[in-house]
Amino acid sequence: MLEATVKKILQARVYEAARETPMSPAPFLSRRFNNQILIKREDLQPVHSFKIRGAYNRMAQLTDEQKAKGVIAASAGNHAQGLAMAAKLMGVKAVIVMPRITPEIKVQAVRARGARVVLKGDAFAEAAAHAQELIQEHGYTYIPPFDDIDVIAGQGTVGMEILRQQATPLDAIFVPVGGGGLIAGIAAYVKYLRPEVKVIGVESEDSACLKAALECGERVILDQVGVFAEGVAVAQIGEAPFALMRDLIDEVITVNTDEMCAAVKDIFEETRAVSETSGALSLAGLKKYIQTSGASGETLVCINSGANTNFDRLQHIAERTELGEQREAILAVTIPERPGSFKKFCRTIGKRMVTEFSYRYADPESAHIFVGVQVKPGGEDRQAVIDKLQEAGYTVEDLTDNELAKLHIRHLGGGRPQERFAEEVYRFEFPERPGALMNFLTHLPQDWNISLFHYRNHGAAYGRVLVGMQVPADDLSHVQGYFDDIGYRYWKETDNPAYRLFMA
Ligand SMILES: Cc1ncc(COP(=O)(O)O)c(C=O)c1O
Numbered sequence: 001m002l003e004a005t006v007k008k009i010l011q012a013r014v015y016e017a018a019r020e021t022p023m024s025p026a027p028f029l030s031r032r033f034n035n036q037i038l039i040k041r042e043d044l045q046p047v048h049s050f051k052i053r054g055a056y057n058r059m060a061q062l063t064d065e066q067k068a069k070g071v072i073a074a075s076a077g078n079h080a081q082g083l084a085m086a087a088k089l090m091g092v093k094a095v096i097v098m099p100r101i102t103p104e105i106k107v108q109a110v111r112a113r114g115a116r117v118v119l120k121g122d123a124f125a126e127a128a129a130h131a132q133e134l135i136q137e138h139g140y141t142y143i144p145p146f147d148d149i150d151v152i153a154g155q156g157t158v159g160m161e162i163l164r165q166q167a168t169p170l171d172a173i174f175v176p177v178g179g180g181g182l183i184a185g186i187a188a189y190v191k192y193l194r195p196e197v198k199v200i201g202v203e204s205e206d207s208a209c210l211k212a213a214l215e216c217g218e219r220v221i222l223d224q225v226g227v228f229a230e231g232v233a234v235a236q237i238g239e240a241p242f243a244l245m246r247d248l249i250d251e252v253i254t255v256n257t258d259e260m261c262a263a264v265k266d267i268f269e270e271t272r273a274v275s276e277t278s279g280a281l282s283l284a285g286l287k288k289y290i291q292t293s294g295a296s297g298e299t300l301v302c303i304n305s306g307a308n309t310n311f312d313r314l315q316h317i318a319e320r321t322e323l324g325e326q327r328e329a330i331l332a333v334t335i336p337e338r339p340g341s342f343k344k345f346c347r348t349i350g351k352r353m354v355t356e357f358s359y360r361y362a363d364p365e366s367a368h369i370f371v372g373v374q375v376k377p378g379g380e381d382r383q384a385v386i387d388k389l390q391e392a393g394y395t396v397e398d399l400t401d402n403e404l405a406k407l408h409i410r411h412l413g414g415g416r417p418q419e420r421f422a423e424e425v426y427r428f429e430f431p432e433r434p435g436a437l438m439n440f441l442t443h444l445p446q447d448w449n450i451s452l453f454h455y456r457n458h459g460a461a462y463g464r465v466l467v468g469m470q471v472p473a474d475d476l477s478h479v480q481g482y483f484d485d486i487g488y489r490y491w492k493e494t495d496n497p498a499y500r501l502f503m504a
Pocket residue numbers: 049051077078079145146155176177178179180181182183231232276278279305306307
């Protein structure tokens with residue numbers, strides 16, 4: 001199977017549509033991490049992602065009859081753009097089914113490449129089901145995004161180029177993983193020719209379907225998938241990719257949202273390219289590999305796999321970058337409520353750059369300060385700040401890894417209510433579509449009072465919402481049952497220290 005795949009990669013027809021992309025050196029990162037780091041620039045493809053390779057190669061295998069009938073895919077992402085371009089170049093009709101919530105910018109990008117866009121359903125599953133109906137009706141050929149040997153072969157040409165461009169030295173290649181098409185193609189080619197070169201998969205920690213499959217020894221379907229890196233938000237690793245790569249790859253690394261945001265910034269600083277979060281995923285994994293393995297003096301390649309990001313998302317990415325770099329500590333500090341104590345607190349912090357500050361009277365005895373402080377990466381410096389404050393007698397709560405604090409509390413000016421009452425607090429991911437809030441509210445019993453609501457647009461497919469409710473005592477044990485019925489991802493935050501200190 002390996003040899004047959006390598007042959008397919010060598011014969012893949014991609015260069016009628018895709019280009020051989022360069023590898024950019026990353027001098028700042030290389031110096032900082034004491035390894036030679038290179039970035040394969042798939043953001044420079046005409047559709048700003050590698051997906052054109054697999055889509056074009058798959059289309060090149062169609063018979064004349066299939067071409068005459070046209071092709072179809074259900075996708076709101078980079079596959080849609082790759083397929084639309086491939087079809088246009090071949091003069092074949094392409095239909096792309098997208099969920100109605102797809103941002104206009106993506107709909108326009110696909111239409112501009114000449115494909116017909118059908119908007120159907122609120123979620124991806126409905127769009128996919130509709131694509132199947134259209135296949136039955138019109139005889140279109142389905143072009144899968146990753147689970148297909150010709151798609152894998154097309155993506156494998158990335159590995160072929162890497163070996164040609166950086167023959168030696170070369171220690172490891174880091175590959176972003178969604179459904180696994182890209183890593184399967186790269187692993188097949190690289191391991192056949194250069195088995196000593198490591199191939200390391202990188203997944204977003206809330207869509208780590210390859211890691212889960214390797215742990216279970218078989219493909220599993222994740223219950224929930226986070227969509228922050230939407231290009232790789234896949235619930236189950238592809239069948240063909242998994243069969244091909246499971247014994248070839250060396251390791252899988254997972255990274256979190258903040259680490260991906262930090263890598264978006266790194267890529268910008270090295271190349272001036274603005275990658276999407278999935279596009280920066282493999283660099284985030286590469287950095288983590290160096291930090292955990294202590295690698296030094298090695299030559300490591302990552303792939304900027306895509307640059308199709310919504311401009312309005314950049315604000316959120318920039319905001320989380322410092323946290324991903326571990327350059328910001330977020331602390332809740334309680335200080336005595338008396339003249340001069342604020343000044344004393346500032347003196348204790350010293351000459352550090354303060355990124356955020358809010359002060360709130362708590363009671364006649366004390367006040368709570370929400371403070372962001374710039375620190376050196378690695379955690380030691382953060383601990384030094386905390387130690388210093390504690391030695392000065394302050395109570396300090398470290399909120400640096402607290403999602404509630406980072407997403408909501410730092411933006412909430414409302415403070416605590418005048419009178420005390422029991423409040424249940426939950427954090428949700430709401431799909432960004434009309435009616436999502438109404439759907440939520442209509443699922444709640446009439447006699448629950450909403451006492452807190454905070455929503456912030458992050459330019460992503462999902463909005464982050466914090467809700468506080470006064471729930472009658474009889475209903476307390478059923479709260480999560482109601483939320484399970486709604487189907488949005490949620491987390492209980494009633495006991496979160498960030499909420500208790502600043503809002504309760
Ligand atoms: C930018 C980007 N990176 C990585 C991937 C993951 O590719 P695969 O699904 O082949 O694993 C995708 C998939 O669409 C993508 O769009």
